[in-house]
Amino acid sequence: xxxxxxxxxxxxxxxxxxxxxxxxxxxxxxxxxxxxxxxxxxxxxxxxxxxxxxxxxxxxxxxxxxxxxxxxxxxxxxxxxxxxxxxxxxxxxxxxxxxxxxxxxxx
Numbered sequence: 380x381x382x383x384x385x386x387x388x389x390x391x392x393x394x395x396x397x398x399x400x401x402x403x404x405x406x407x408x409x410x411x412x413x414x415x416x417x418x419x420x421x422x423x424x425x426x427x428x429x430x431x432x433x434x435x436x437x438x439x440x441x442x443x444x445x446x447x448x449x450x451x452x453x454x455x456x457x458x459x460x461x462x463x464x465x466x467x468x469x470x471x472x473x474x475x476x477x478x479x480x481x482x483x484x485x486x
Contacts, residue, residue, distance in 0.1 A: 383456065
């Protein structure tokens with residue numbers, strides 16, 4: 380599985396998660412993505428660079444605009460990792476519960 384550190388680092392920020400939520404509806408230009416936020420254009424640009432470096436988005440120039448698109452495959456890799464860990468921990472807690480019940484009956 381690919382290195383997911385940049386992905387989870389990118390997802391740790393609320394602004395970046397909001398940008399991804401907007402891109403889940405379809406591609407958008409940078410101006411549209413920046414509209415809901417009371418932050419500077421350079422700050423939006425930095426957020427987009429973090430998302431792009433994590434391979435969560437891609438962007439391309441179309442005329443004078445830069446259009447961003449969600450990379451669903453990277454999110455799918457993160458979801459696979461989360462699903463694996465959820466199954467592991469759920470199973471571990473189930474085994475611990477069974478062990479504790481067994482131990483308390485033996486006393």
